[in-house]
Amino acid sequence: MKQELIKKIPHKTIERLSQYRRALLLCYDKGQTYIFSHEIANIQHITAVQVRRDLMLIGYSGNLRRGYNIKDLIDLISEIIDNPDGQKVAVFGMGNLGRALSKYFKDRREKLSIVAGFDVNPDKVGKSYYGVPCFHIDDAKEIIAREGIKIGIITVPGAYAVETAKLLVEYGIKGILNYTPTPVEVPEGIFLEEYDMVTSLEKVAFYVKEAK
Amino acid sequence: MKQELIKKIPHKTIERLSQYRRALLLCYDKGQTYIFSHEIANIQHITAVQVRRDLMLIGYSGNLRRGYNIKDLIDLISEIIDNPDGQKVAVFGMGNLGRALSKYFKDRREKLSIVAGFDVNPDKVGKSYYGVPCFHIDDAKEIIAREGIKIGIITVPGAYAVETAKLLVEYGIKGILNYTPTPVEVPEGIFLEEYDMVTSLEKVAFYVKEAK
DNA sequence: TTTGCACTGTTAAAGTAATAACAAACTATG
DNA sequence: CATAGTTTGTTATTACTTTAACAGTGCAAA
Numbered sequence: 093m094k095q096e097l098i099k100k101i102p103h104k105t106i107e108r109l110s111q112y113r114r115a116l117l118l119c120y121d122k123g124q125t126y127i128f129s130h131e132i133a134n135i136q137h138i139t140a141v142q143v144r145r146d147l148m149l150i151g152y153s154g155n156l157r158r159g160y161n162i163k164d165l166i167d168l169i170s171e172i173i174d175n176p177d178g179q180k181v182a183v184f185g186m187g188n189l190g191r192a193l194s195k196y197f198k199d200r201r202e203k204l205s206i207v208a209g210f211d212v213n214p215d216k217v218g219k220s221y222y223g224v225p226c227f228h229i230d231d232a233k234e235i236i237a238r239e240g241i242k243i244g245i246i247t248v249p250g251a252y253a254v255e256t257a258k259l260l261v262e263y264g265i266k267g268i269l270n271y272t273p274t275p276v277e278v279p280e281g282i283f284l285e286e287y288d289m290v291t292s293l294e295k296v297a298f299y300v301k302e303a304k
Numbered sequence: 305m306k307q308e309l310i311k312k313i314p315h316k317t318i319e320r321l322s323q324y325r326r327a328l329l330l331c332y333d334k335g336q337t338y339i340f341s342h343e344i345a346n347i348q349h350i351t352a353v354q355v356r357r358d359l360m361l362i363g364y365s366g367n368l369r370r371g372y373n374i375k376d377l378i379d380l381i382s383e384i385i386d387n388p389d390g391q392k393v394a395v396f397g398m399g400n401l402g403r404a405l406s407k408y409f410k411d412r413r414e415k416l417s418i419v420a421g422f423d424v425n426p427d428k429v430g431k432s433y434y435g436v437p438c439f440h441i442d443d444a445k446e447i448i449a450r451e452g453i454k455i456g457i458i459t460v461p462g463a464y465a466v467e468t469a470k471l472l473v474e475y476g477i478k479g480i481l482n483y484t485p486t487p488v489e490v491p492e493g494i495f496l497e498e499y500d501m502v503t504s505l506e507k508v509a510f511y512v513k514e515a516k
Numbered sequence: 517t518t519t520g521c522a523c524t525g526t527t528a529a530a531g532t533a534a535t536a537a538c539a540a541a542c543t544a545t546g
Numbered sequence: 547c548a549t550a551g552t553t554t555g556t557t558a559t560t561a562c563t564t565t566a567a568c569a570g571t572g573c574a575a576a
Contacts, residue, residue, distance in 0.1 A: 099514070102562075102563075103507070103562095104562090104563065104564090105563095106507055106510055106511075107503050107507055110502065110503040110506040110507065111487075111500065111503055114485060114502065128522090128523070128524095129523080129524075130523090135487065136487055137487055137498070138564095139564085139565075140523095141564085141565065141566075142563095142564070142565080144523095144524065144525065144526090145525090145526085145564085145565095147524095147525090148524090148525060148526070153524080153525080154523085154524060154525090155523095155524090155572095156522090156523055156524055156525095156570090156571055156572055156573085157522085157523070157524095157571090157572060157573060158523095159523075159524085160524095172510075173506055173509070173510045173513075174509075174513075175509065175512075175513045179509045179512065179513065181505065181509075187404065187407075188400045188401070188403045188404030188407060189400070189401065189404040191400045192399065192400035192401040192404055193501065195399075195400060196501065196502075197502075197505070200502070201506075204505065204506065204509050242512050243505070243508055243509060243512060245505070266512045266515060267508040267509065267511060267512035268508070269504055269505060269508050273326060275323075275347065275348055275349050281515060283508055283511040283512055283515060285504055285507060285508050286349070287499065287504060288323065289405065289408065290322065290326065290408075290409075290412070291319050291322040291323055292481055292497055292499060293393065293409070293416065293455070293457070293481060294322040294385055294413075294416065295315070295318055295319055295322065295497060296455055296479040296480070296481050296495055296497050297385070297386070297387065297391045297393075297416050297455060297479065298318055298384075298385045299318075299479060299495040300387075300391065300454050300455060300478045300479035300495055301385075301386075301387045301391070303478060303493060303495060314532070314533070315532095316532090316533065316534090317533095340552095340553070340554095341553080341554075342553090350534095351534085351535075352553090353534085353535065353536075354533095354534070354535080356553090356554065356555065356556090357534085357535095357555085357556085359554095359555090360554090360555060360556070365554080365555080366553085366554060366555090367542090367553095367554090368540090368541050368542045368543085368552085368553060368554055368555095369541090369542055369543055369544095369552080369553075369554095370553095371553075371554085372554095
């Protein structure tokens with residue numbers, strides 16, 4: 093897969109590739125070897141055209157009669173979205189949400205793993221949650237450097253989101269996933285993704301109201 | 305606010321309105337009475353033009369010299385996105401994520417509140433988490449009907465997502481927020497919003513890798 | 517062998533969203 | 547009272563995303 097090609101893949105396609113891979117892994121585990129675009133589409137909430145278009149963008153060609161080779165496609169998607177050397181992640185804020193994420197990602201992805209949690213609560217520091225050791229935030233700098241952690245998930249209370257993000261950038265984190273409702277600022281070159289559960293719920297509430 | 309106008313508001317604008325209101329509430333609590341479009345924009349990650357365009361869509365006019373009246377704008381946004389009679393929400397799956405949401409929404413919105421949690425674990429049933437009572441899923445039908453719950457958040461393990469969604473629809477839920485990585489199907493007329501943490505993290509990992 | 521079917525791969529069109537451009541309005545100030 | 551500065555409200559443009567249309571291909575079956 094050429095570098096220039098990868099640069100042109102739209103954000104939305106990257107997201108769908110992640111979802112395709114998940115669906116494909118399930119099928120692969122069941123022993124299925126080939127799959128049609130409309131089968132992938134049925135698993136996710138999209139159309140077969142969308143699937144074919146996405147696969148076209150990554151330069152994968154299927155078999156006209158049998159569809160796509162599941163194993164090959166999984167490998168190609170992995171080649172695109174995974175870092176061959178692996179990617180280490182840390183969670184900042186080991187509250188309910190931080191622990192939910194720790195549990196969730198436990199042994200899910202070979203190339204992507206949460207290796208540390210941070211908190212300020214002395215009751216949590218020193219403990220381990222679902223295999224993720226919890227450290228004091230004061231030790232973050234050292235541990236991030238030592239482990240080579242490049243990605244940080246922010247799950248601290250909203251009031252501390254901004255300062256946490258600032259620290260992470262200072263400590264060398266290159267990608268931030270902010271789950272607090274407070275938007276944070278990052279300098280150029282740091283990838284930021286924010287998701288706000290309050291907004292999502294209010295959106296659902298709005299459309300439920302409107303549907304009446 | 306006219307009904308036809310509301311119908312034409314784009315999804316993205318609805319999401320931003322929720323975020324504007326949050327920012328406005330903070331300013332209002334600080335005693336600020338007027339705010340400029342670029343001030344709102346600075347709080348969120350958007351441009352002043354975007355803010356003005358969104359407010360145009362909902363038909364709100366600001367003061368040319370002082371900007372927007374914070375109180376009035378909060379009221380107007382609330383009139384649009386809130387249900388005047390309130391909206392009750394239930395969480396299905398009181399694991400870490402379910403409890404995180406329960407805690408998070410505790411007393412946050414007057415018109416939108418989580419009133420019940422459901423689980424199958426007998427250790428959880430009968431307990432209360434952050435003010436949200438946990439019931440057995442077998443009692444969901446009755447409680448949903450009795451309380452008039454219209455929105456369900458799915459935080460069960462992915463393997464149970466599909467059947468849970470099916471149950472909710474059967475029990476009269478009109479809007480679903482699915483936080484499992486497993487896509488679910490809902491019939492026409494039921495609003496569905498899905499968010500997948502795995503995809504988000506993989507997306508961050510991809511762009512961190514590419515930035516190197 | 518040829519006809520029909522069921523796919524894929526690609527280009528074209530439509531729909532949606534964000535950005536830019538700019539006129540109009542108000543106020544403060546000299 | 548005129549002028550400069552600042553901000554709003556709206557239209558126009560551009561960019562992005564999805565959906566539609568359709569040609570091309572291989573297989574199966576008559």
